[in-house]
Amino acid sequence: MISPAQAIPSPGTGTASGPATRKVTRGSLLGIEHLDAVEIMSILKLARRMNPLKPRPLLRSKRVLLLFYEASTRTRGSFEIAAKSMGATTTLVLSSGSSIEKGESLLDTGYTLRAIGADVIVIRHPHAGAPLLMAQHLDIPVINAGDGMHEHPSQALLDAYTILRHKKQLNKLQVAIVGDIFHSRVARSAIHLLSKFGAQITLCGPSELLPEMATGLAPGLRISRTAEEALRGVDVIMVLRVQKERLAGQRIRLQDYIARYQVTTARLKLAKKDALVMHPGPIIRGLELTWEVADCPQSAIVEEVHNGVPLRLAILAKALGKAR
Ligand code: CP
Numbered sequence: 001m002i003s004p005a006q007a008i009p010s011p012g013t014g015t016a017s018g019p020a021t022r023k024v025t026r027g028s029l030l031g032i033e034h035l036d037a038v039e040i041m042s043i044l045k046l047a048r049r050m051n052p053l054k055p056r057p058l059l060r061s062k063r064v065l066l067l068f069y070e071a072s073t074r075t076r077g078s079f080e081i082a083a084k085s086m087g088a089t090t091t092l093v094l095s096s097g098s099s100i101e102k103g104e105s106l107l108d109t110g111y112t113l114r115a116i117g118a119d120v121i122v123i124r125h126p127h128a129g130a131p132l133l134m135a136q137h138l139d140i141p142v143i144n145a146g147d148g149m150h151e152h153p154s155q156a157l158l159d160a161y162t163i164l165r166h167k168k169q170l171n172k173l174q175v176a177i178v179g180d181i182f183h184s185r186v187a188r189s190a191i192h193l194l195s196k197f198g199a200q201i202t203l204c205g206p207s208e209l210l211p212e213m214a215t216g217l218a219p220g221l222r223i224s225r226t227a228e229e230a231l232r233g234v235d236v237i238m239v240l241r242v243q244k245e246r247l248a249g250q251r252i253r254l255q256d257y258i259a260r261y262q263v264t265t266a267r268l269k270l271a272k273k274d275a276l277v278m279h280p281g282p283i284i285r286g287l288e289l290t291w292e293v294a295d296c297p298q299s300a301i302v303e304e305v306h307n308g309v310p311l312r313l314a315i316l317a318k319a320l321g322k323a324r
Contacts, residue, residue: 022136023136025140027320028131029318030153031144031153031189043318047161047310065093067093073281075124082313085309086313114140120320123142123147129150153189154308161307162307173235174202175200177203180242184243195220202221202224203224209252227260231267236276237271239283242288264293277300283301
């Protein structure tokens, strides 16, 4: 999915990536930034052809290693279900309870997993660039399941898939992304993807969670400091969690945040009537959105999780050269 020529690390991956020119393993999916619209559409079209209820045994005898250094429910669960339903065996390695706790390096863990027979590694890691580093040193594809504040490509792809099921096209769609954008790999990947297809994106949040420099992520990005302005007339609202685990040293008063940025029924009414409410999860009801908004008819939050399975069927099948 990412070609060797596209292996130049983005700024977010620079320090951990080693030599910029080192090639990554064919089939790896490391981010959205370096994919073009054709590559993205080919994954989305393949996902559309995948039937999660009747998947073909494309990965029979393949071994999928799920290597998670951070907590996950949706990503881990759907990669595992996708792999197993195509006939692969899966092995889960968590940082706690593995030799990572004894100080084993990322690459030594990767070499170990390869040596025990992994055909593909799906990795989530708290540091940007960890999947890239692995893909540069191993001879099997590596799939980024979220690396620090850098990218979460499979989430952006399943979100695009979900939007397309409702809106038919991404071009000129007005999208508001509200919340903790600074810490969000989901936001970064979504911005890269949606802007490649001509969506008009407004980012919304307080300056602590949305610095002005965020507009440099893609051409045409706008920033709004009020939820009312950001949501007016939009087709899609992407709500993000305030990531308490990444807020060390920052002083965010949650009550202020809720008062100014929580997506409420009243604020939702400012968007188009058929606006889609999205959230990558986990959602914190009563913080970034109300209970009513989370469960409203326009909410696609559960559907996003559901769509994670066909999307990850497509990613794994493509990574292992079993589908195009
Ligand atoms: N959206 C997402 O990445 O959820 P998990 O952390 O549960 O995988």
